[in-house]
Amino acid sequence: MTQTTTEPAALGIDLGGTKIALALVDTGGRVLAQRRLDTEADAGPEAALDAMIAQARELIAEGRAPVAAVGVGAAGQVDRLRGILRSSPNLPRWRDVPLGRRLSDALGRPVAITNDGSAIALAEQAHGAGRGHDDVVVLFVGTGVGGGVIGGGRLLDGAHGYGGEIGHTTLVADGRPCSCRNRGCLEAYVGGWAIAERAREAAGRWREAGERLLRAAGEAEGGGAFGRITAATVGRAAGAGDPLARELVDETGRLLGHGLVSLIHAFNPRRVVVGGGVIDGMTELLSIAERVAREHVMEVFLDDLEIVPAALGAEAGVVGAARLAIRTEAA
Ligand SMILES: [Zn+2]
DSSP states (O other): OOOOOSSOEEEEEEEOSSEEEEEEEETTSOEEEEEEEEOOGGGOHHHHHHHHHHHHHHHHHHTSSOEEEEEEEESSEEETTTTEEEEOTTOTTOOSBOHHHHHHHHHOSOEEEEEHHHHHHHHHHHHSTTTTOSOEEEEEESSSEEEEEEETTEEOOTTTSOOOOGGGSBSSTTOSBOSSSOBSBSHHHHSHHHHHHHHHHHHHHSTTTTHHHHHHTTGGGOSOHHHHOOHHHHHHHHHTTOHHHHHHHHHHHHHHHHHHHHHHHHHOOSEEEEESHHHHHOTTHHHHHHHHHHHHSOGGGGTTOEEEEOSSGGGHHHHHHHHHHHHHHHO
């Protein structure tokens, strides 16, 4: 990528549990240049912040576009007003990190911060599968389940910015333990880690039916195959016609569909955008979920509702972070 422009751009930063992505993004959502580095969660926030700032300075110095503002989508609970990452399930050493102040001091530009799911939601609504609509729910099903809600064209993230944790809405009262402190969350059933757990349990319970799943997880390599069953294993085995894996995909799709019913009733979206690695790895999942959602949602909500796959892929995080920066600057 060697584009150069005089149009102002924003620097978007996607701070994840394993990777940090930085990109120079123009107002049309196009990535002009980008960098990636490992988060190295064990090294703690200071080392990662230093590395992040160094990469950001290089991107700005390259001069492909004047950088008006910086946006961050961070994998955790972000105090939007104070610019502080309060906590992060995947980055246990990051507690109350003043990301906003550190970045604005180092880069000399205004910095806006949000949760990574909210960043993806902003990106999909502005430049992806939600484009052209002001009321969009974006659900991202990866290892965890995140997303965000755009209502009336605005990100609905609550009093402090913690809102939009739609993966942690309760699907089953006192259900399966979640990665948060609740039980029975949507994530605790359809998140990649939860699908893997449910698959291991099923393979243990129905040993004969679970044989193919175990083989797909590499039992041939000897021992411990239960621990190697992942959501991806389930998706592959289902694709190959394994009945137990297909049953797991069907059950996951139905659970996801019931989760969508709550979101549709709560927010009356025009479009529901669903993406993430789990969706990509299980081809039938979204169509099963959509069928269940359409069966259970109040009819008036169905008038012009569309449930569509996400469009932006892995770049959504940085594009959304940049979008947040541009919007905050313009506000
Ligand atoms: Zn939860």
